[in-house]
Amino acid sequence: MDYIVLDIEFNGRKFASELPMEVIEIGAVRLDSSLQPIDEFSALIKPVYFAKLNSFIQKKTGIPQEDIDIAKRFPSVIADFLSWLGKSDSCMFITWGGEDMKRIVLDTRMHKLDDAYWLAADYFDLLKGFTRHKGLTNDISVEGALSELAIDAEGSAHRALDDARMTSHIFRAIFEHLDFDYKQKYVDTYTNAKERRLVKNAVRLLRAQKLEPTWEAFEEHFLKEKVKMDDPRKAAELKRYFDEAIIKQKEKQAKRPAEAKPLKAAELETQSGGEQHDEG
Numbered sequence: 001m002d003y004i005v006l007d008i009e010f011n012g013r014k015f016a017s018e019l020p021m022e023v024i025e026i027g028a029v030r031l032d033s034s035l036q037p038i039d040e041f042s043a044l045i046k047p048v049y050f051a052k053l054n055s056f057i058q059k060k061t062g063i064p065q066e067d068i069d070i071a072k073r074f075p076s077v078i079a080d081f082l083s084w085l086g087k088s089d090s091c092m093f094i095t096w097g098g099e100d101m102k103r104i105v106l107d108t109r110m111h112k113l114d115d116a117y118w119l120a121a122d123y124f125d126l127l128k129g130f131t132r133h134k135g136l137t138n139d140i141s142v143e144g145a146l147s148e149l150a151i152d153a154e155g156s157a158h159r160a161l162d163d164a165r166m167t168s169h170i171f172r173a174i175f176e177h178l179d180f181d182y183k184q185k186y187v188d189t190y191t192n193a194k195e196r197r198l199v200k201n202a203v204r205l206l207r208a209q210k211l212e213p214t215w216e217a218f219e220e221h222f223l224k225e226k227v228k229m230d231d232p233r234k235a236a237e238l239k240r241y242f243d244e245a246i247i248k249q250k251e252k253q254a255k256r257p258a259e260a261k262p263l264k265a266a267e268l269e270t271q272s273g274g275e276q277h278d279e280g
Contacts, residue, residue, distance in 0.1 A: 002088040007163040022047035027160025044071035093123035190234040
């Protein structure tokens with residue numbers, strides 16, 4: 001089996017808009033079963049919306065506007081990418097976070113293309129694999145992980161192929177420590193990162209205030225007038241995150257060493273007297 005280390009760049013924006021963000025670059029490194037790099041893929045994509053890159057994206061990625069202007073559209077590039085992927089008999093995608101697979105699926109659907117390949121594909125979130133291996137509680141960037149492993153960064157950060165190459169170095173360095181039972185397939189989500197953080201923070205706050213963290217209390221004190229709950233799929237997903245956050249909190253508490261119970265006065269006197277007797 002080959003490992004496809006994937007990275008994408010997309011045209012984020014500084015202002016709110018109902019128009020979708022789109023993939024503007026795909027980069028990938030193919031590693032064989034012995035983790036040797038044997039092939040690479042790189043392509044720019046001309047977006048349908050916001051075809052003129054804003055200054056933030058230009059500065060972040062360093063992608064020249066003139067290169068975007070002559071790039072092919074997503075349907076053509078993704079067809080080329082799928083053809084390139086077909087050179088592997090079987091493969092698993094390696095990503096840094098879950099955003100890469102999500103963006104490809106969303107753009108595939110936006111262009112009314114078949115998303116069956118992407119929904120069936122296995123991928124392993126190396127960011128989570130790295131934080132589990134290192135015992136970290138917060139996310140870390142690719143550059144930060146390279147520094148942690150004393151591996152020199154190469155190329156330009158936020159260019160898809162360079163990021164894929166750097167991610168492949170991390171993957172190879174910690175491969176033997178990774179648990180591939182955590183591999184996954186893309187699943188549609190109806191909540192955003194801010195709403196999921198709200199769940200975790202609310203469970204911690206309710207616990208800190210000695211309140212039972214019930215879903216009803218969470219809805220009343222944290223969701224009301226803050227999060228739109230008109231989509232039942234979103235409500236169900238938030239409820240699932242809430243239940244999982246409670247379980248994790250209980251597991252953490254169970255792992256903490258039990259606090260020593262305060263000794264009663266009689267016990268203190270007994271211990272004190274015993275110590276004096278031993279010294280005598």
